[in-house]
Amino acid sequence: MTQKQKVLIVEDDAALLRGIADNFSFRGYLVDTASDGNSGLEKAQSGAHDLIVLDVMLPKVNGYEICRYLRQNGVMTPTIFLTAKAEESDVLLGLGLGADDYMTKPFSIRELLARAEAVLRRGNAHGEGKVGGRASDSALAFADFVLDRAAHKLRRQGDGSEVLLSPKEYLLLKYLVERAGRALSREDIMDGVWGHDSAVTLRSIDRFVTTLRRKIGDDPVHPELIETIREFGYRFGAAVEEG
Numbered sequence: 001m002t003q004k005q006k007v008l009i010v011e012d013d014a015a016l017l018r019g020i021a022d023n024f025s026f027r028g029y030l031v032d033t034a035s036d037g038n039s040g041l042e043k044a045q046s047g048a049h050d051l052i053v054l055d056v057m058l059p060k061v062n063g064y065e066i067c068r069y070l071r072q073n074g075v076m077t078p079t080i081f082l083t084a085k086a087e088e089s090d091v092l093l094g095l096g097l098g099a100d101d102y103m104t105k106p107f108s109i110r111e112l113l114a115r116a117e118a119v120l121r122r123g124n125a126h127g128e129g130k131v132g133g134r135a136s137d138s139a140l141a142f143a144d145f146v147l148d149r150a151a152h153k154l155r156r157q158g159d160g161s162e163v164l165l166s167p168k169e170y171l172l173l174k175y176l177v178e179r180a181g182r183a184l185s186r187e188d189i190m191d192g193v194w195g196h197d198s199a200v201t202l203r204s205i206d207r208f209v210t211t212l213r214r215k216i217g218d219d220p221v222h223p224e225l226i227e228t229i230r231e232f233g234y235r236f237g238a239a240v241e242e243g
Contacts, residue, residue, distance in 0.1 A: 003119060005050040006030040010040030010066070012058050020053060023109045024116075026039065036159055037061025047075050051116055052158070056083035056094070064097055071098040076152070076167055078119045092204055095209070098167040101194075118195050140177050141227060142238040143215065154216075168193065169212050176226060176236040185233040209234060 007029045011017040014035065021031045032049065034040035037058040046068060056063035067079055073164065080101045083095045091102050100119045103112060140147040145163070153228055154163040154172055168170045175192050176184070179186075186202045196202040209226060218225045227235045 004028060004030045005223075006032060006048065006079075007051045007116070008032045008034065008040070008043055008049040009039070009053045010044070010058065010063070011053070011055045012036060013055075019109065020112065023113060027113060037063070037066055041066045044070055044077065045075060046075060049077050051120055052077050053112070053116070054079055054081055054099075056081055056085065056090075064093065067094070067097045067099055071167060077092060078122075080112070080115060080119060082112075083220065086200070088204065092207060094106040095168055095200065095204070096166055096208075099167075113229045122195050138242050140240050140242060142180070142240045143178060143182075143216075147174060149174065163216065164213055164242060165212075169208065169215070172208055173212055173216075177240055180236040180238065180240040183229050183232065183235050187233075189233060211242070 001048045001188065007024050009020050009024070009031060010033075011020065012035050014231070017033055017035060020050070021033055026033050032043060034043050040054070040058065041061055043049075044054075054063045054066060058066075063081055063083070067081075070079075076098075078100045079098065080103060081099045082103055082105060083094070094102050100122070101115050103115065110117075110120060118178070138149060140149065141157065144157050146157055148155055154165055154170065154173065155161065156163065170192050175189060186205050190200055190202065191206055211214040213223065213226055216225060225236060225238045227237045229235055
């Protein structure tokens, strides 16, 4: 690690907070900590961190509310949720709010560190160079939409209004659009958007696609944009132009 990356850890269990912080420090990260939701939110808003490790059940402001507030205000710092809740609905809620990964307690510190490194690598991959053979900052037009990759936003071509997407919904759409016409397995999509070591399941991907279709007005029975390939995955079927 040539340049030290800064991690914010927000956890109200003092012993766990210290254990996580010590392990990240030992790995060479610069560590910032908070023990309640208010102080965690205040520090996270600065955007000065490369990664946030965020407990869900926090006093004052919970982790879901913190993540929702950050994403709504343009703070896209990669985030890993820590929680005792293991239900798929809880995982989907966290990921839908914009979290990058989700770990249930109790967990292995070694696995948390591995997940953190994977999230940071994916963040670098999404933000640099070229993806799918196209410059990653150019706009892509399809149907009635423009995918503004420089601003990480989806806009309508007519009035320029924004279609509100969570960070993961944006990355999912971006992944599909950049590979328009190609049959993509659920495994391909999971690796490309979340990473193979993420908490996301193949069934979760179907739910994300369903939500994304609803936001772009795509009919799941007769889709014009995201086509379902039975027992395999999906294909983005619309023509895509750079603009």
